[in-house]
Amino acid sequence: MKHLxxxxxxxxxxxxxxxxxxKTFELRYFTNDTKANGETDFSGxxxxxxxxxxxxxxxxxxxxxxxxxxNDGFDKKVVSDEEIDQLLTGIKPQxxxxxxxxxxxxxxxxxxxxxxxxxxxxxxLEYWGNCNGxxxxxxxxxxxxxxxxxxxxxxTWRFKLETKIKFGQGSSCTISLLGENKxxxxxxxxxxxxxxxxxxxxxxxxxxxDEWLDLAIEGDFTQKRFNLYINEEQLLCYVxxxxxxxxxxxxxxxxxSGKVSFDNIFVFNHNLIxxxxxxxxxxxxxxxxxxxxxxxxxxxxxxxxxxxxxxxxLPSAHGGIREKGEDYYLRKEVEIGSFERAVLEMETLDxxxxxxxxxxxxAVINTRRPVSIDxxxxxxxxxxxxxxxxxxxxxxxxxxHHAPSDHYIGWFLGRTKLMLSGKCMIQDAFVxxxxxxxxxxxSHKIHIQNKGKYYFKGSVEINYYPWxxxxxxxIASYNQxxxxxxxxxxxxEVDVPVYTPNLWTYNxxxxxxxxxxxKDEEGKPVDDYVTTTGIKxxxxxxxxxxxxxxxxxxxxxxxxxxxxxxxxxxKYNRCAPNETIAExxxxxxxxxxxxxxxxxxxxxxxxxxxNDSRYAEMADxxxxxxxxxxxxxxxxxxxxxxxxxxxxxxxxxxxxxxSIVMWEAGNHPNLFKLHDxxxxxxxxxxxxxxxxxxxxxxIISPTSxxxxxxxxxxxxxxxxxxxxxxPVPEYMSELVxxxxxxxxxxxxxxxxxxxxxxxxxxxxxxxxxxKAYFNFEHEESIGQPNWELCKGKxxxxxxxxxxxxxxxxxxxxxxxxxxxxxxxxxxxxxxESMKKQVLLGYDGFSWCCLHGGANMGTYKKPLxxxxxxxxxxxYVNKMVFQTTWAGSNNVDxxxxxxxxxxxxxxxxxxxxxxxxxVKLETLDGKVLxxxxxxxxxxxxxxxxxxxxxxxxxxxxxxxxxxxxxxxGE
Numbered sequence: 001m002k003h004l005x006x007x008x009x010x011x012x013x014x015x016x017x018x019x020x021x022x023k024t025f026e027l028r029y030f031t032n033d034t035k036a037n038g039e040t041d042f043s044g045x046x047x048x049x050x051x052x053x054x055x056x057x058x059x060x061x062x063x064x065x066x067x068x069x070x071n072d073g074f075d076k077k078v079v080s081d082e083e084i085d086q087l088l089t090g091i092k093p094q095x096x097x098x099x100x101x102x103x104x105x106x107x108x109x110x111x112x113x114x115x116x117x118x119x120x121x122x123x124x125l126e127y128w129g130n131c132n133g134x135x136x137x138x139x140x141x142x143x144x145x146x147x148x149x150x151x152x153x154x155x156t157w158r159f160k161l162e163t164k165i166k167f168g169q170g171s172s173c174t175i176s177l178l179g180e181n182k183x184x185x186x187x188x189x190x191x192x193x194x195x196x197x198x199x200x201x202x203x204x205x206x207x208x209x210d211e212w213l214d215l216a217i218e219g220d221f222t223q224k225r226f227n228l229y230i231n232e233e234q235l236l237c238y239v240x241x242x243x244x245x246x247x248x249x250x251x252x253x254x255x256x257s258g259k260v261s262f263d264n265i266f267v268f269n270h271n272l273i274x275x276x277x278x279x280x281x282x283x284x285x286x287x288x289x290x291x292x293x294x295x296x297x298x299x300x301x302x303x304x305x306x307x308x309x310x311x312x313x314l315p316s317a318h319g320g321i322r323e324k325g326e327d328y329y330l331r332k333e334v335e336i337g338s339f340e341r342a343v344l345e346m347e348t349l350d351x352x353x354x355x356x357x358x359x360x361x362x363a364v365i366n367t368r369r370p371v372s373i374d375x376x377x378x379x380x381x382x383x384x385x386x387x388x389x390x391x392x393x394x395x396x397x398x399x400x401h402h403a404p405s406d407h408y409i410g411w412f413l414g415r416t417k418l419m420l421s422g423k424c425m426i427q428d429a430f431v432x433x434x435x436x437x438x439x440x441x442x443s444h445k446i447h448i449q450n451k452g453k454y455y456f457k458g459s460v461e462i463n464y465y466p467w468x469x470x471x472x473x474x475i476a477s478y479n480q481x482x483x484x485x486x487x488x489x490x491x492x493e494v495d496v497p498v499y500t501p502n503l504w505t506y507n508x509x510x511x512x513x514x515x516x517x518x519k520d521e522e523g524k525p526v527d528d529y530v531t532t533t534g535i536k537x538x539x540x541x542x543x544x545x546x547x548x549x550x551x552x553x554x555x556x557x558x559x560x561x562x563x564x565x566x567x568x569x570x571k572y573n574r575c576a577p578n579e580t581i582a583e584x585x586x587x588x589x590x591x592x593x594x595x596x597x598x599x600x601x602x603x604x605x606x607x608x609x610x611n612d613s614r615y616a617e618m619a620d621x622x623x624x625x626x627x628x629x630x631x632x633x634x635x636x637x638x639x640x641x642x643x644x645x646x647x648x649x650x651x652x653x654x655x656x657x658x659s660i661v662m663w664e665a666g667n668h669p670n671l672f673k674l675h676d677x678x679x680x681x682x683x684x685x686x687x688x689x690x691x692x693x694x695x696x697x698x699i700i701s702p703t704s705x706x707x708x709x710x711x712x713x714x715x716x717x718x719x720x721x722x723x724x725x726x727p728v729p730e731y732m733s734e735l736v737x738x739x740x741x742x743x744x745x746x747x748x749x750x751x752x753x754x755x756x757x758x759x760x761x762x763x764x765x766x767x768x769x770x771k772a773y774f775n776f777e778h779e780e781s782i783g784q785p786n787w788e789l790c791k792g793k794x795x796x797x798x799x800x801x802x803x804x805x806x807x808x809x810x811x812x813x814x815x816x817x818x819x820x821x822x823x824x825x826x827x828x829x830x831x832e833s834m835k836k837q838v839l840l841g842y843d844g845f846s847w848c849c850l851h852g853g854a855n856m857g858t859y860k861k862p863l864x865x866x867x868x869x870x871x872x873x874x875y876v877n878k879m880v881f882q883t884t885w886a887g888s889n890n891v892d893x894x895x896x897x898x899x900x901x902x903x904x905x906x907x908x909x910x911x912x913x914x915x916x917x918v919k920l921e922t923l924d925g926k927v928l929x930x931x932x933x934x935x936x937x938x939x940x941x942x943x944x945x946x947x948x949x950x951x952x953x954x955x956x957x958x959x960x961x962x963x964x965x966x967x968g969e
Contacts, residue, residue, distance in 0.1 A: 020968065020969050021966060021967065021968045021969075022882045022883075022884045022885050022886070022966070022967040022968075023879075023964065023965070023966050023967075024831075024879050024882075024885045024886060024887055024964070024965045025064075025068060025962055025963065025964045025965070026831070026832075026887055026888060026962075026963045026965075027057070027060065027061050027064065027828065027960055027961070027962055027963075028892075028893065028894070028895050028960070028961060028963055029048075029049065029053075029057060029893065029894045029895070029958075029959070029960050029961075030894075030895050030956045030958060030959065030960075030961055031048070031894060031895070031896060031897075031958045032896075032897050032958065033048070033896060033897075034896055034897060034898070035048060035896065036048045036894040036895065036896030036897075036899070037896035037897065037898045037899055038892070038896070038899070039755055039890050039891065039892045040892055040893050040894040040896075041750065041751035041752050041755060041893065042054065042057075042750075042751040042828075042829075042893045043750050043751050043809065043810060043811055044750030044751040044752030044753075044755070045750070045752045046752070046755070047750075047751070048893075048894040048896075049893070049894065051810075051811040051812060054810055054811060055810075055812075055818070055821055056960075057960055058810070058820075058821035058824040058825055058828070059820065059821050059824070060923055060960045061824040061827070061828050062820035062821060062823060062824035062872065063820070063923070064923050064962060065824065065827060065872045065875070065876075066820075066872065067925075068875075069872065069875040071870070071875075073786075074786040074789075074820070074823070074869065074871075074872075075786060075788075075789060075869060076869065076870065077867075077868045077869055078586075078587050078590055078864055078868055078869070078870050078874070079583050079586045079587055079590065079868065083586055084579050084582045084583050084586065087582045087585075087586060087618070087622070088578055088579065088582050090621075091617070091618055091621055092467075092468060092621065094530075094531075094532060094617065095467070095513055095530050095532065096530065097419075097528045097529065097530050098515075098528055098530075099421075099517065099525045099526070099527055099528040100419055100420060100421040100422075100425070100527050100528055100529075101336075101337075101339070101419070101420040101421075102417055102418075102419050103334060103336070103417060103418040103419070103420070104415075104416075104417045105314070105332050105334060105387065105416045105417055105418060106313050106314055106415075107311060107312070107313055107332075108311070108312055108313075108314060108316065108330045108331060108332045108413075109306045109309040109310070109311060109312075109330065109331045109332070110309055110310055110311075110312045110316055110318075110328065110329065110330045110331075111294075111296060111299075111306070111308070111309040111310070111328075111329045111330075112318050112323050112326035112327070112328055112329070113293065113294075113295075113296045113326055113327060113329065114325045114326045114327060114393075117293045117326070118292070118293045118294060118295045120293070121291075121292060121293035122292065122293075124288065125290065125292060128141055128148070128288070128290065131143070131146060131147070131148045132146045132147050132148075133145050133146020133147065133256065134146050134148065136290050139263070139289070139290055139291045140164075140166075140261050140262060140263035140290050141261065141262045141263070141265075141290050142259060142260075142261050143173070143254060143256045143259070143260050143261070143262065144168075144256065144258065144259040144260075145256060145257060145258065145259075146254075146255075146256055147253070147254065147255045147256070148252070148253065148254040148255075149251060149252075149253045150251065150252045150253075150286075151250060151251055152249075152250060152251060152252055152267060152285050152286060153250075153269060153283070153285045154179075154248045154249065154250045155177070155219065155221070155248060155249040155250070155267075155269050155285070156221055156247065156248045156249075156271065157220075157221055157222065157269075157270055157271050157272055157280070158218075158219065158220050158221065158222070158270045158280075158792075158793075158794045158796075159218075159219045159249070159267065159268060159269045159270060159285075160216065160217065160218050160219070160266075160267070160268045161175075161177065161215075161216065161217040161219075161252075161265075161266070161267050161268075162214070162215070162216045162217075162264065162265075162266045162267075162268075163175070163214075163215055163262055163263070163264060163265045163266070164212050164213065164214055164215075164262070164263040164264050165189065165212065165213045165215055165260060165261070165262060166211055166212045166213070166260070166261040166263075167189075167258075167259075167260055167261075168258050168259035168260065168261075169258070170191075170258055171190075171256060171257060171258025171259050171260050172188065172189060172190030172191070172256070172257045172258065172260070173188070173189055173190075173254065173255065173256045173257075173260040174186060174187070174188045174189075174253075174254075174255045174256075175187050175188075175189075175215070175217075175252075175253070175254055176251075176252070176253040176254075176255075177217070177219070177249045177251070177252060177253075178249060178250070178251040178252075178253060179246045179247070179248045179249045179250055179251070180246065180248075181251070182243050182246055183197070183242045183243060184219070184241050184242060184243055184246045184249050185217060185219060185226050185241055185242060185249075186242055187215070187217070187228060189207065189213070189215075190257075192206060192207055192208075192209045193205070193206060193207060194206075194207045194228075194230065194235060196228065196236060196239075197242045198236075198239040198240050198241070198242065199239075199240035199241070199242070199244055200242075203236065203239065205235045205236070207230050207235070208230060208231055210231065212263070213230055213231060214229075214230065214231050214232065215228075215229070215230055216228070216229040216232075217229075218792040218793065219241070219249070219792070220238075220791075220792050220796065221247065221248070222797075223238070224240055224241050224244040224246075225238045225239060225240055225241065225791070225792065226238070226239065226241060226792060227239075227791065227792040237791065238791040238792055252265075252267065252286070262290075263289065263290060264288070264289050264290075265286055265287075265288045266284075266286060266287050266288075266322075266567075267284075267285035267286040267287075268282060268283075268284060268285070268566070268567055269282065269283045269284075269285045270282050270283075270566075270794040271283075273405075276801045277401040277402075277801050277855055278401075278404070278405055278855060278856050278858075279795075279798050279800070279855070279856055279858050280405070280794055280795075280798070280856055281405035282321065282404075282405055282406060282566055282567075282794070282856075283321075284321055284322060287322055291308070292308075294308055296329055299329050299331070299388060299390075300356040300359055300386075300388040300390075301359050301386075302333075302358070302359065302384075302386045304331075306331055309329075309331070312330070314413055314414065314415045314416055315347065315412055315413060315414045315415055315575050315612075315614075316328075316330070316412060316413055316575075317410040317411070317412035317571055317572060317574070317575040318391065318393075318410060318411055318412065318571070319393065319394065319408050319409065319410035319411050319412075319570065319571045320406055320408050320410060320567065320568055320569070320570040320571030320572075321406040321408055321567065321570065322567060322571075323408070323571070324393070324395070324408040325393050325395075325408070326393060327353075327390055327391065327392065327393055328353075328390070328391040328393070328411055328412070328413070329388070329389070329390055329391075330388065330389045330390075330391070330413055331386065331387070331388045331389075332386070332387045332388075332416075333384050333385070333386055333387075334384070334385055334387065334418060335383070335384045335385070336379065336381065336382070336383075336385060336418070336420060337381065337382055337420075338381045338382060339376075339379070339381060339420035339421070340376075340421065340422045340423050340451075341374075341376050341420070341421050341422060341423055341425055341451055342374075342375040342376045342379045342418065342419070342420050342421075343372060343373065343374060343375060343376075343418070343419045343421075343425070344357070344362070344371075344372070344373040344375040344387070344416070344417075344418050344419075345370070345371065345372050345373075345416065345417050345418075345419065346370070346371035346372075346373075346413065346414055346415075346416045347370060347371075347414030347415045347416070347611075347612075347613060347653065348368050348369070348370060348371065348412075348413075348414040348611065348631070349365045349368075349371055349389065349391060349413055349414070350368045350391070350394075350411055350412050350413075350414065350574060350575070350631075351367075351368055351392060351394045351411060352364075352365045352366045352367065352368075352391075352392050353365055353389060353390045353391040353392045354389065354390045355371070355373060355387070355388075355389050356386075356387070356388040356389070356390075357375055357378035357379060357385065357386070357387055357388075358378055358379070358380060358385055358386055359386070360378050362375060362378050367643075367646065368607070368611075368631040368646075369631070369643075369646045369649045369650065370611075370649055370650070370652075370653045375418070387418075389413055391411045391412065391413055392411060393408070393411055394408070394409055394410075394411045395407050395408050395409070396408075396409050396602050396603050397603070397606075398603050398604045398605060398606065399602060399603060399604070400601060400602065400603055400604040400635055400636075401855070402560060402562065402854040402855055402859065403562070403602045403603075403854075404562065404566065404569045404570055404856055405856065406566075406569060406570040407570065407602075408570050408571075409570050409573050409574060409602045409603075410570060410571040410572055410573055410574055410575055412574065412575040414575075414612075415613070421526075421527045422526045422527055423450065423451040423452045424448065424449070424450045424451070424452060424456040424484055424518065424526060424527060425448065425449055425451070425518075425527050426446060426447070426448050426516060426518055426527050426528070426529040427447040427448065427449050427489060428446075428447050428529070428652060429444055429445065429446045429447070429514070429516050429529050429531060429656075430444070430445045430652060430655045430656065430695075431443070431444050431514055431531065431533045431655075431656050432655075432695075432696075432697040433535050433536060433537050433697070434495065435537070436501065436503055436535055436536065436537045436548055436549065438499060438500055438501070439497035439498050439499040439500075439501070440497070440498045440501040440503075440535045441495055441496075441497060442464075442476075442495065442496045442497075442498055442535065443493060443494075443495050444462060444493065444494045444495070444496065444514075444516070445491060445492075445493050446460060446491070446492045446493075446494060446516060446529075447489050447490065447491055448460075448482070448484050448489075448490045448492065448518065449484075449488070449489050449490070450484040450485065450486045450487070450488075450490070451486075451487075452486055453486055454486055455483050455484065455485060455486065456482075456483070456484040456486075456520070457481075457482075457483050457484075457520075457521050458481070458482060458484075458518060458519045458520045458521055458526070459479050459480060459481045459482060459518075459519045459523070460479070460480050460482050460492065460494060460516060460517070460518055460519075461477065461478070461479045461516070461517040461519060462476075462477065462478045462479075462494060462496050462514065462515070462516050462517075463476070463477045463514070463515040463516075463517070464476035464477070464496065464498055464512050464513070464514060464515075465512060465513040465515065466502070466510075466512060466513075467511045467512055467513035467532055468509065468510065468511035468532070468620075468621055469509075469510070469621075471513075475498065475499075476496055476497065476498045476499070477496075478494065478495075478496040478497075480492070480494050482518075498512075498535065501535045502535070503534070503535050503536055503548050504534025504535060504536045504620075504658040505536070505547065505548060505623070506594040506595075506623040506624055506625055507594075507623060508623070509534070509620060509621055509622065509623035509658075509659075510534060510535075511532050511533065511534050511620055511621070511658070512532065512533055512534065512535070513530065513531075513532055514530070514531050514532065514533055514656075515528060515529075515530050516528060516529040516530070531656045532620070532656065533656040533657070533658060534620065534658030534659075535658075536548055536658050537549065537697075538661050538662075538697065538698055538699055539734075540699060540734070540737055540770075540771045540772035540843075541734075541770070541771075542769060542770075543766065543768065543769035543770055543771070543772070543773075543841060544772060544841075544843060544941075544942055545772035545774075545843040545844060547661075550941065551908065551941040551942035552908060552942070553594075553838075553843055553844045553845075553908060553942070554594065554595040554625055554627070554661065554662075554774060554843065554844030554845075554846075555593050555594055555595055555844055555845050555877075555880070555881045556588050556591070556593035556594060556595035556596050556597065556624075556625075556844075556845070556846055556847070557588060557591070557593065557596065557597070557846055557847040557848075557849060557850040557863060557877070558596070558597035558598070558599035558627075558777070558846045558847070558848060558849050558850060559584055559596065559597075559598065559599055559600060559849060559850050559851070560599060560600065560601065560849045560853070560854050561573040561574065561576070561599075561600035561601065561602065561610070562853035562854045563576065563580055563851070563853045564852075564853055564857065564866045564867065566794060566856070566857070569853060570602070573600065573602050574600060574602075574610050575610075575612070576612075578614065581612075581614055581615055581618060582618065583868075584596070584850060584851070585615070585618055585619060585622055585624060586622075587850055587851065587864060588624060588850065589622060589623070589624060590878075591863070591874060591877055591878050591881065592877075592878040592881040592882065593624075593877070593878075593881050594623075594624060594625055594881075595624065595625040595626070595627065595661075595844065595846065596615070596619065596624055596625075596626055596627075596850075597626075597627040597664075597776070597846040598610065598612075598615060598626060598627065598628055598629050599629060599667070599846075599849070600629070601633075601635045601667070603635070604635055604636060604637055605634065605635070605636060605637025605638060605641055606634065606641055607631060607632050607633065607634055607641060607642065607643045607646075608631075608633070608634065608635060609629035609630055609631050609632065609633030609634075610629065610630075610631055611628075611629075611630045611631045611650045611653060611654065613653065613654050613657070616628075616654050616657035616659050616660055617657070619657070619659035620657050620658060620659045624659055625659060625660075625661045626657075626659045626660045626661065626662075627661070627662045627664055627701070627776075627846065628654065628660045628662065628663055628664065629664050630646075630647060630650035630651065630663070631643070631646070631650055632644070632646045632647045632650055632665070633664060633665060633666060633667070634665075634666045634667070634669060635666075635667045635668070636666075636667060636668050636669055636670045637669060637670065637671060638669065638671050639666055639669035639671075639672065639679075639683045639703070640683075641669075642665055642666055642669075642686075642687070644686050644687070644690040645690070647663075647665070647690040647691055647694070648690060648691075648693055648694035651663065651691065651694040651695050652694055655694070655695060660698065661698060661699065662698055662699040662700070662701055662737070663691050663695070663698055663699070663700050663701065664701045664704060664776075665687045665690075665691065665700075665701070665702045665703065666687075666702065666703045666704070667703070667704055667705070668703060668704060668705035668708055668741065669683075669703060669708065670705070670708045671708075672708055672709045672710055673708070673710065673720065677710045677719060677725060679710075680709045680710040680711060681727070681728045683702065683709070684702055684709075684727075684728055684730050684731050684736070685728050685730050687700065687702035687730075688700060688702070688730035688733060688735075688736060689730070692733075692735065696735070698735070699735055699736075699737045699772075700733075700735045700736050700737065701736075701737050701739065701774075701776070702736065704739060704740070704741060704776035704777065705740055705741050705776070706738065706739070706740050706761065707720075707740060707761050710725070711725075711727060711731065712760075712761065712764075713761070713764040714738065714764040714765045714767070714768040714770070714771075715727070715732070715764075715768070716731045716732070736771075737771055737772055737773075737774065738765040738771045738772065738773045738774070739765075739772075739773055739774035739775065739776050740761060740762065740775065740776065741775070741776055741777035741778065741780075741848075742757075742758070742759060742762055742775050742778055742837070743777070743778060743779055743780035743781075744757045744778075744779070744833045744836075744837075745779045745780075745781045745809070745829035745830065745832070745833040746778075746779045746780025746781045746805065746861075747780050747805055747808075748804060748805040748806075748807065748808025748809055749808060749809060750808060750809060751809075751829075751891070751893065754829070754832055754833045754836060754891050755890075755891055757833070757836055757837065757840065758837075758840050762840075762842075766840055766841045766842075772843040772844070773841065773842055773843055774842070774843055774844045774845075774846070775837060775842055775844065775845050775846070776846050777846060777847075777848040778833075778834070778837075778845050778846070778847060778848070779826075779829065779830050779833060779834075779847065779848075779861075779873075780805075780848060780861055781805065781809065781825065781826045781829050781830065781861065781873075782800070782802045782803075782805055782806070782822065782826060782860035782861055783822050783823040783825070783826035783827070783860060783861075783871045783872065783873055784814070784816065784818075784819035784822040784823065784860060785819065785852070785860075785865035785866070785869070785871070786819065786865070786869060787816055787819055789865070789867060789869055790865070790866065790867060793857070793866070793867075794856065794857065795856060795857035795858050795866065797816050798858045799813075799816070799858070800855055800858040800859055800860045801855070801858075802859075802860050802861065803860075806822070806825070809825065809829070810825055822860075823871045823872045823873070824872060826871060826872065826873040827871070827872035827873040827875070827876040828876075830873045830876045830877065830880075831876045831879065831880065831887075832891045833891075834876075834877075834880045835880065835887050835891075835906075836890075836891055838880065838906055839889070839904060839906065839944055845877075845880075847861075847862075847863055847873075847877060848861055849861065849862050849863075850862060850863060850864060851863070851864040851865070851866070851868070852864065852865045852866035852867075853866055863877060883907070883908045883909050884905065884906065884907045884908070884909070884914070884938070884967050885905070885906055885965070885967065886903055886904065886905045886906070886916055886918075886965035886966075886967050887903070887904065887906075887965055888901055888902065888903065888904070888963070889902045889903070889904040889946060890902075899951070900949040900950060900951045901918065901949060901950060901951065901952075901963065902946060902947070902948075902949035903916060903918055903933070903946070903947045903965065904944055904945065904946045904947070905936065905938060905944070905945045905947070905967060906943075906944055907938040907939070907942070907943050907944075907945065908941075908942050909940070910940055911937070911938065911939055911940040912937075912938050912969055913935060913936065913937055913938070913969070914936050914938055914967050914968060914969050915932065915933060915934045915935070915936065915967070915968050916932070916933040916936060916947065916965065916966070916967050916968075917930055917931070917932050917933075917965075917966045917968070918930065918931045918932075918933075918963060918964070918965055919962075919963070919964045919966070920952045920954065920961060920962075920963060921961065921962040921963075921964060922961065922962070923960060923961070923962060925962075928952075928954050928956075928961075929952045929953065929954045931950055931952070933947050933948075
């Protein structure tokens with residue numbers, strides 16, 4: 001397993017670090033018109049092209065870029081299921097203690113229930129059981145030579161039907177959706193064949209003959225068409241319905257010859273609504289699993305019968321539209337031996353609930369903060385104990401405008417463990433690197449609590465072992481005597497030298513196991529604590545971001561927590577499956593990026609982030625940096641909704657993960673200017689003191705949109721009205737960073753915005769040459785998906801609220817037929833804007849956002865569509881994120897007769913000598929001319945090297961041409 005993941009990690013890193021040739025391209029229009037001389041805008045104050053020319057240019061860009069990026073069909077997926085499985089198989093679980101007994105409580109029995117559900121479900125099952133030839137047995141519906149014709153809420157726009165089917169010997173079934181008693185869709189399954197009538201014509205397909213078949217139908221009344229899947233394989237793609245004159249469906253019909261079993265019948269309906277942000281809303285029409293709903297009275301007692309409960313692995317979420325309002329009950333039996341002290345730790349009980357141990361209430365939780373319960377009084381030694389948990393349901397009271405129509409955001413129990421020890425116990429330990437020389441100086445803040453009556457006298461031993469990618473023997477050890485006072489938490493700070501350290505970087509994710517052993521006066525071990533960490537140092541100085549003492553950038557994208565399919569989009573918003581987390585991390589890595597901004601939210605003005613350690617554990621091993629939000633984070637509104645008191649608790653929970661490089665307290669709290677300057681002062685102080693009290697080693701971003709605050713310049717000596725002010729000292733702390741959400745190419749801005757960059761705030765921060773400056777959300781330009789890939793999905797051919805941006809940036813709102821031009825605009829503008837920002841001195845980017853799902857799938861800004869297909873801008877980001885690249889030194893779109901090309905090379909890394917070849921090519925790849933530069937010395941660190949300007953000598957016909965840049969070592 002170690003070697004499997006090591007090979008995956010190396011392969012992912014090679015796309016950046018081992019690259020010896022760096023390629024980029026730019027499209028330019030060449031003309032002899034002198035009006036094009038100078039820096040011309042694509043559209044804006046110095047534009048030369050008219051609307052028709054701009055559209056043609058974008059079409060040409062789309063076709064060329066698709067070939068260049070080897071995705072001619074715009075249909076490749078970024079990450080495969082096999083890659084996700086490989087990653088999850090290779091992730092090493094965190095090591096356990098060797099002295100205290102640490103018991104991970106992974107597998108639980110779980111059940112969702114709300115008052116009265118048992119009676120309601122019995123009525124539903126009675127209906128199905130009374131149908132002709134029907135019998136409910138073993139949790140499914142057996143229909144023998146029978147039929148069901150069920151009235152349902154009208155389906156008039158788009159919908160989905162899913163079910164599982166099992167055939168008896170020689171049996172067959174017909175599934176029909178009807179309106180006006182006429183067949184809109186009918187599928188007959190018999191003898192390994194599927195027969196469907198489409199617009200009067202029969203369609204026959206071979207189907208699998210598995211024990212259970214998964215059948216799904218996606219219907220679309222806007223086009224009178226449907227898709228049909230068997231076992232997730234699409235057998236029919238957007239074929240006409242049986243009767244294309246029908247305008248609605250109001251009945252479901254099941255008919256069988258012989259015995260056929262049905263399970264999990266689910267009908268999901270979608271209708272257009274007035275809200276331009278969401279566009280449509282979803283509702284459940286049928287959701288039947290043919291299982292009785294049992295009353296849960298006595299659920300917390302050991303005598304309770306939980307055989308009907310499902311088995312789950314933590315973290316486990318409940319909720320969403322299909323489970324709305326249900327409390328989530330979990331039970332776990334654990335057999336334990338003797339102990340003096342027991343602590344039950346839960347990552348979170350979100351948003352709150354109850355914890356019972358052996359029938360007694362051990363805790364009532366009303367926050368999302370980490371849970372630590374002294375379980376000593378409730379547990380029984382040398383026997384089986386029952387731990388039972390109720391998680392309260394939750395509904396977003398103030399959903400933000402990217403959220404789905406399903407407001408039942410999932411509630412869940414985080415990973416949980418039980419620790420058994422002596423009376424004197426190491427509560428936690430926080431590790432960071434004071435310096436990374438030889439030796440590295442590793443600092444450890446160790447908290448020990450003594451539940452005895454008297455001082456505990458002994459020693460602490462700290463040991464370091466290589467742990468990832470391969471384990472090794474002890475490489476550092478240190479002992480220090482301690483006296484632990486009774487009854488209170490004692491803090492000890494211990495520094496340990498680590499000689500010849502292997503540093504953690506995103507290209508070399510090297511991890512150590514840190515073992516802390518508590519010994520008594522005789523040297524006998526009485527407790528231990530084990531964690532994993534990396535040796536690294538994060539700084540900002542000289543106007544740059546520094547990683548392990550070298551200038552670098554933080555480049556990547558952010559997630560929002562909205563993932564398809566729609567029926568689970570709310571359920572897994574705050575607690576995604578492992579496969580989803582792995583896919584998102586792989587998406588970022590495959591983009592050549594080194595950073596993911598954790599940016600999950602569903603509400604507007606309340607604490608709504610996540611503190612999911614799984615992201616950090618995987619990122620530690622795969623090699624990604626994380627901008628971390630915690631569950632105390634807010635999206636917008638009043639900044640005082642941040643959980644300042646909880647922030648240190650959240651930080652300590654994930655402190656030792658080297659992948660986390662920055663804390664973010666709020667996205668863009670935006671009401672500062674409704675209050676006087678003291679509000680901004682107090683906010684900065686509160687953020688800094690809350691976070692700094694827990695961590696002095698990472699960068700702090702109180703807000704990712706500083707312009708909402710009163711401060712109007714880098715030093716904080718001017719407010720937004722131009723008045724002189726005095727900032728609080730915390731504002732200038734070496735850990736507090738600068739940045740914003742600079743969307744030069746987004747929100748309908750014309751090209752002039754890119755040409756005139758930077759804005760005043762960014763210019764002030766960049767000119768200071770002191771702190772780093774990050775673009776926390778950038779471009780905000782839109783790219784329509786390849787509509788062919790989502791036919792029949794609820795978001796098919798739906799424009800988003802962002803559609804109007806096209807008019808400002810391009811000159812018209814692009815139609816769905818112009819989706820390629822839409823992707824071209826997003827990619828073309830991204831390259832030119834990001835290129836300019838890098839050359840201006842920006843230290844990193846986070847695209848908003850990584851993949852689709854927000855706004856019910858209609859959000860068009862993401863780099864990857866709702867189904868996992870990359871847009872052209874995904875590849876352009878990868879082009880920008882190369883450690884070395886070349887391009888023109890401005891954003892001139894049309895080259896007039898006097899315009900010259902002045903190449904510039906951006907470089908991050910060691911000093912190196914390179915060559916540059918600049919080629920003039922036709923759109924079909926024919927090289928017309930080239931210019932070569934040899935012996936170029938690129939300085940160590942982050943450097944920009946401008947070369948001699950030139951103009952190709954070949955006389956060109958007015959047209960669009962490609963200028964390609966190849967940097968070779």
